[in-house]
Amino acid sequence: MMNTISDVPPALAPGFDQPVFDSIKVFRVVADAMAHPGEIKRIDARPPAPAQLMPAAAALCLTLLDFETVLWTQNPHSAVSEYLRFHCGCPVTQTPSQAAFAWIDSTMNMPPLSAFIAGDPEYPDRSTTLLIQVKSLSNASGVRLFGPGIRESIYLDVAGIPAAYWRELQASRAAFPCGIDIVFIWGERIAALPRTTQVVM
Amino acid sequence: MSTVDLSAVSRRQQWMSILASADRDALEVVCRPLGDLIRVRCQWLRAPETGLVMVRGRIGGSGAKFNLGEVPVTRCALRLQIEKNSSTGAAWVQGRDVHHAELAARIDALLQIPVHSEHVYGQVITPLAAGRSARRETAARKAAATKVEFYTLARESLAG
Numbered sequence: 001m002m003n004t005i006s007d008v009p010p011a012l013a014p015g016f017d018q019p020v021f022d023s024i025k026v027f028r029v030v031a032d033a034m035a036h037p038g039e040i041k042r043i044d045a046r047p048p049a050p051a052q053l054m055p056a057a058a059a060l061c062l063t064l065l066d067f068e069t070v071l072w073t074q075n076p077h078s079a080v081s082e083y084l085r086f087h088c089g090c091p092v093t094q095t096p097s098q099a100a101f102a103w104i105d106s107t108m109n110m111p112p113l114s115a116f117i118a119g120d121p122e123y124p125d126r127s128t129t130l131l132i133q134v135k136s137l138s139n140a141s142g143v144r145l146f147g148p149g150i151r152e153s154i155y156l157d158v159a160g161i162p163a164a165y166w167r168e169l170q171a172s173r174a175a176f177p178c179g180i181d182i183v184f185i186w187g188e189r190i191a192a193l194p195r196t197t198q199v200v201m
Numbered sequence: 202m203s204t205v206d207l208s209a210v211s212r213r214q215q216w217m218s219i220l221a222s223a224d225r226d227a228l229e230v231v232c233r234p235l236g237d238l239i240r241v242r243c244q245w246l247r248a249p250e251t252g253l254v255m256v257r258g259r260i261g262g263s264g265a266k267f268n269l270g271e272v273p274v275t276r277c278a279l280r281l282q283i284e285k286n287s288s289t290g291a292a293w294v295q296g297r298d299v300h301h302a303e304l305a306a307r308i309d310a311l312l313q314i315p316v317h318s319e320h321v322y323g324q325v326i327t328p329l330a331a332g333r334s335a336r337r338e339t340a341a342r343k344a345a346a347t348k349v350e351f352y353t354l355a356r357e358s359l360a361g
Contacts, residue, residue, distance in 0.1 A: 012280070012289060014246050086278075087247070 013048045015062050015087040022047075026063040030183065033192035038145040038154040040137050040191045050079040052105055054133050057185045061131070065090040065101060072099035072116075072128070074109065096128070104132045107160030113168045116180055124177040127195075135159040137186040147197040156191060158184050163201060170199040216312055216326050220305035221294045223329045228304050231325045238317065239307055241281050246289065249277040249299040275302040281310040288313045 016022035022045045033041045049058035065071060065088035073081055076092045080103070084090055093099055096115040104110055116128035142157025143166055172179055172195075179195025193199075220228065232239045253271040260267050275298060278291040290310025294302045311321045 012246055012278075014244065019248075019250075 012086060013050065013083060016045060016047050016059075019062075022059070023063040026059045030060060030063070030190065030192065033183065033190050034149075034181070034194050036149050037147060037192055037194055037197040038139065038150060038156040040139060040189050042189050044188070046188070050083050052078065052080050053083070053103075054185050055188050056190050057103065057131055057133055060183065060185070060190070061101075061103065062087055064129075067091075069100040070098050072096050072102040074105060080105075099128050100126075102128050102130050104130060107132065107134055107158075110165070113165070113172060113180060118172065118175060118178040118180055121178065124179070127178065128180055130180060130182045131185060132182060133185050134161070135186070137184055137189055137191050144200040145193070145197050146200065149194075150197070153200075156193075158191075166199050166201055169193075170201075173198060213309070213313070216322070217292065217305070217309055219326055219329050219333060220292065220308055222333060223305075224332075225298055225301040225304075227329065227332060228301065228308075228325075231328050232304060232308070234324060235311075235321065238283075238311060238321070239304070241283055241307075243279040243281050243307065243310075246278040246280055247276070249275055249302045251275045251297045251299075273297050275299055277302045277306050279303070279306050279310065281307065281314075283314060283317070286314045286316065 026043055026045055029041050029043050033039065043056040043059045045059045046055045047058045047062055049055075053061070061071075061084055065084060067089040069088075069090050070093050071081075071084060071088075071090045072093050072095070075081070076094055081092050084103075085092060090101075096102060096111055097117050099116065102116060110132070116130065117126065119125060119127035136157075136159040138157040139155055140157065142155050144153045145156055146153050169180075169182075176195060181195055182193040184191045184193070251273055254274045255271050256269045257266045258269045259265065260269065272295055274293055274295055276291070276293045277299075278289065280287060280289050288310040290306040290308070290313070292302045292305035292309060294305055308321060308325055311317050312326070
């Protein structure tokens, strides 16, 4: 008989403990982070996801993804893709320009910003939101951010983001209202960079 | 992922269908002799939740799909660990009966563990399948008795 356990994906873990309340709490944090670009916020929910997903990344994915949001990941056949497909029901794509969300597991092999979609002037919301896992986040130094939601300016240091990436990001601001929104994720912490934020090196 | 064995998939689809369409009380009765096997501690991958599913049917004269209406459906997924064997079971059951969904998912998980599969299949699926075909036959017989042939009318053409 072939229908043995080995046919079952090995690492299917549970999602949120309390799906409704946990996703409401996480949504509140990410909304707050988007309203205050660059500020580092903490997400308390820790779903028991595969290890490659940082806790905040797992919480964000479970909150934001559903059957209508196409997800791009570097490896569509990983345990993470299986986990998110099971819990969120989201389609997984290999084409970055089709993605509503992109989960980027490390800054090492990040595609350029131009690989993703920035929306079009009639529908600027049809753009990709990047969830980028990084090695550290700090407000002590780094690039300076200006724009709505920021009093004067704020510093944000994101480990592993090359200067060229920041330049590409700042250049893309000319296309507003089109643009790409980013959430940087470090363990349980997140910092958001919506398309309204200007980056000065 | 390894290649999927289609016969195992269709076998599983078949028993999941039988479990879902079974009467809750009938399911409980056939599960009782399983004893502790049916009460093994489980880990919820997705706790039972009820939602609505749009049912579409080819109910028009020309056979086009039509939104018939929404039905409540309860689904759940769980993982069982019995000695060295672990197994994942899932269930989608019409209605809002959380317990029915849980039982169906537990049986689905047990059926995927080779050492228990045959025993559980004989104990649970065989009688439920027999009950289902008997029910279907009765329904078909009753429906057939009401069939009327309108010899004076032509059937609606498929061309529309």
